[in-house]
Amino acid sequence: MMDILQRLKNKILLLDGAAGTELMARGIAAGEVSELWVLKKPDVIADIHKEYFDAGADIVLTNTFGGTAPKLAAFGLDDRMEEINRRAAEIARSQCPEGKYVAGDIGPTGKLIKPYGDADPEELTEAFARQARALAEGGVDLFIIETMMDLTEALAALSGAKETGLPVFAALTYDKKPRGYFTMMGNKPADAARALVEAGASGVGTNCTLRIGDMVDLVGEIRDAVSVPVFVEPNAGSPELVDGKAKYVDGPKEFAAVVPDLVKAGANIVGGCCGTTPQTIAAARRVLDSL
Numbered sequence: 001m002m003d004i005l006q007r008l009k010n011k012i013l014l015l016d017g018a019a020g021t022e023l024m025a026r027g028i029a030a031g032e033v034s035e036l037w038v039l040k041k042p043d044v045i046a047d048i049h050k051e052y053f054d055a056g057a058d059i060v061l062t063n064t065f066g067g068t069a070p071k072l073a074a075f076g077l078d079d080r081m082e083e084i085n086r087r088a089a090e091i092a093r094s095q096c097p098e099g100k101y102v103a104g105d106i107g108p109t110g111k112l113i114k115p116y117g118d119a120d121p122e123e124l125t126e127a128f129a130r131q132a133r134a135l136a137e138g139g140v141d142l143f144i145i146e147t148m149m150d151l152t153e154a155l156a157a158l159s160g161a162k163e164t165g166l167p168v169f170a171a172l173t174y175d176k177k178p179r180g181y182f183t184m185m186g187n188k189p190a191d192a193a194r195a196l197v198e199a200g201a202s203g204v205g206t207n208c209t210l211r212i213g214d215m216v217d218l219v220g221e222i223r224d225a226v227s228v229p230v231f232v233e234p235n236a237g238s239p240e241l242v243d244g245k246a247k248y249v250d251g252p253k254e255f256a257a258v259v260p261d262l263v264k265a266g267a268n269i270v271g272g273c274c275g276t277t278p279q280t281i282a283a284a285r286r287v288l289d290s291l
């Protein structure tokens with residue numbers, strides 16, 4: 001199979017959409033640890049991956065966003081960290097057609113780094129390295145670090161995941177303020193992108209928080225700062241409460257209509273975050289194929 005970095009030289013790739021939305025549709029309860037479903041309900045997780053590949057995704061993410069030991073420890077599950085991550089990778093791999101890819105999903109630990117909290121960056125790097133090792137054992141092709149609010153933690157995750165020798169892509173999540181885009185910890189897109197590339201990221205990007213129309217300029221800023229592939233996973237708009245349930249405002253059609261603008265702004269990989277579905281990804285596939 002062609003190496004993903006090679007493939008990105010002349011092709012825009014499509015990532016999958018949200019897992020949380022799909023899990024809710026399949027009965028996961030609020031407050032349940034979704035990572036545990038790779039052990040409890042592997043067939044459901046496999047089915048979600050299959051739906052995204054069938055919708056036209058080139059890359060799916062393992063169900064391991066909260067899969068670091070510090071994050072799992074909050075639910076007393078840290079002793080199952082290796083089992084969960086290895087199994088999650090195996091499940092995604094089992095659904096992956098020839099020529100497509102499985103990315104090991106890595107999210108924040110939930111720990112704040114000193115002086116804001118009690119975590120050392122070295123300690124977090126070790127936790128990320130252990131998660132990445134288990135995912136690599138299960139057969140992932142690359143890593144995607146997502147929804148980071150703090151560049152320091154993103155760098156720790158990058159450093160840990162790079163120990164496997166696989167390509168690592170890293171995204172922070174930004175909000176749009178009157179003075180520009182900022183992470184919760186005050187990092188700016190161009191600075192963060194450059195720092196991640198300097199530290200060895202194969203690709204950089206952004207995901208979550210913002211809806212697709214608000215991410216076009218953000219992708220442009222990242223594109224102007226670096227020459228590596230840029231990836232973007234917008235939310236399907238902000239959730240509105242309808243009958244006590246979160247309903248997202250950008251449907252597949254509205255989402256897909258903005259995909260060409262993201263590509264024009266410099267995105268090499270497009271996918272979806274919160275509220276996006278296999279229908280969103282299928283609509284994005286049709287648009288990408290028509291470009």
Ligand SMILES: [Zn+2]
Nearest residue numbers: 208209273274
């Ligand atoms: Zn999200």
